[in-house]
Amino acid sequence: MKERNSVNGLLIFLVYGTFALFSLFLVVIGSRVYHAVVTSGNENTALRSSFVYVSNKIRMGTGNADSVYLEERSGLPVLVLKDEQEYETLIYFYEGTLREYFVLSNEEFNPKAGEKIVDAESFSIEEIQPGLLNLTMTDESGSYNMNIYYQHTKR
Amino acid sequence: MKKNSKKNPALVELILVILFFSLSSVILVQVFAKAKRISDLSHAETLGTIYAQSMIESWKADPKNAQDNLFYEGWTVKEVNGALILESACDKEMNMILEDSKIPEYYVQVKLEQKKLDAGIFYEIYVDISDNLDQKLNISFSNGQYVPDGRGNP
Numbered sequence: 001m002k003e004r005n006s007v008n009g010l011l012i013f014l015v016y017g018t019f020a021l022f023s024l025f026l027v028v029i030g031s032r033v034y035h036a037v038v039t040s041g042n043e044n045t046a047l048r049s050s051f052v053y054v055s056n057k058i059r060m061g062t063g064n065a066d067s068v069y070l071e072e073r074s075g076l077p078v079l080v081l082k083d084e085q086e087y088e089t090l091i092y093f094y095e096g097t098l099r100e101y102f103v104l105s106n107e108e109f110n111p112k113a114g115e116k117i118v119d120a121e122s123f124s125i126e127e128i129q130p131g132l133l134n135l136t137m138t139d140e141s142g143s144y145n146m147n148i149y150y151q152h153t154k155r
Numbered sequence: 156m157k158k159n160s161k162k163n164p165a166l167v168e169l170i171l172v173i174l175f176f177s178l179s180s181v182i183l184v185q186v187f188a189k190a191k192r193i194s195d196l197s198h199a200e201t202l203g204t205i206y207a208q209s210m211i212e213s214w215k216a217d218p219k220n221a222q223d224n225l226f227y228e229g230w231t232v233k234e235v236n237g238a239l240i241l242e243s244a245c246d247k248e249m250n251m252i253l254e255d256s257k258i259p260e261y262y263v264q265v266k267l268e269q270k271k272l273d274a275g276i277f278y279e280i281y282v283d284i285s286d287n288l289d290q291k292l293n294i295s296f297s298n299g300q301y302v303p304d305g306r307g308n309p
Contacts, residue, residue, distance in 0.1 A: 012165055015173065018173070019169070019172070022176065033187040033190055037193075041194065044198055047201055129216060130216075132212070146209045147212040147216075148212050149212040149216045
C-alpha cells in the first residue's frame with residue numbers, strides 16, 4: 001500500500017513536471033515569435049521610412065536643375081538638396097543615424113546638429129549613373145538597395 | 156474502481172488540466188505560426204515594393220535601353236508578342252537565386268513593352284512579384300514613358 005502511494009506520488013510529480021515543462025516551452029516559443037514579429041516590424045518601418053523619406057525629399061527638389069547633388073562636407077558624404085532661396089537640406093549618415101540638416105547655404109556644416117531620421121548600421125547614397133542615385137541601407141538582418149531616378153543631378 | 160478514483164482526485168484533476176492546457180497550446184501554436192507568417196509576408200511586401208520601385212526607377216533613367224539597366228546574370232529572358240519578359244527567382248531577402256539548389260521564395264517578372272506612335276515611342280514596364288507558396292504576395296507596379304523621335308530621353 002505504501003509502495004503504491006509512492007508510485008502515485010511519483011506519477012503526480014511527473015505530470016506536474018510535464019505540465020511545467022510544456023508551459024515553459026510555450027512561453028519560450030511565444031516570446032521568440034513576439035520578438036521576431038516586433039524586430040521584423042521595426043526593420044520594415046526603418047527601411048521604408050528611410051527610403052521613402054530620401055526619395056520624397058529628392059522629388060520635392062526637382063524644381064531646379066542641379067538642385068540635387070552629392071558632395072563631401074567635413075569628411076562626410078552628403079546629399080545636398082538646394083532650396084529656391086538660400087537654404088539647403090543636407091541628408092547624411094552620422095553616428096549610426098540618418099540625419100537631416102536644414103541650413104543657410106553659407107553656414108558651417110555641423111553633423112551633430114542634424115535632426116535624427118532613422119537608426120541604421122550604415123546608410124550610403126551614390127550616383128551609379130547620371131541622374132540615378134542608389135541608396136543602400138544596412139541593418140541587423142542585411143543590406144538593402146533602392147534606386148531613385150533624378151534627372152537634374154549636378155555633375 | 157470507485158475507491159481508486161476517490162484516492163487520487165489530484166491526479167484526475169491534473170489530467171483534466173493538462174488536457175485543457177494541451178488544447179490551449181495547440182490553439183496558441185497555431186496563432187504563433189500565423190503571426191510569424193503574417194510578419195514574414197509583411198517583410199516580403201516591404202522588400203518586394205522597394206525592389207519593384209527600384210526597378211522602375213532604374214528603367215526611368217533610360218527606357219530606350221532598359222535591358223542594359225535591368226539585365227543581370229540570373230534573369231531568364233524571353234520574347235512574347237513583341238514584349239520582352241524577364242523572370243527570376245528570389246530568396247527571402249529578395250536576392251536573386253543563381254544556384255539551382257536553393258528553393259525560391261518569390262518570383263519576379265518584368266515585362267518591357269514599346270508601342271510605336273506617330274511621333275515617337277511609348278515605353279512601358281510592368282513589374283510583378285509573387286510568392287512561391289500560397290500566392291498571398293502579389294505586388295504589381297507599372298510605368299510608362301513617351302520618348303519623341305530623334306530626341307532621346309525626354
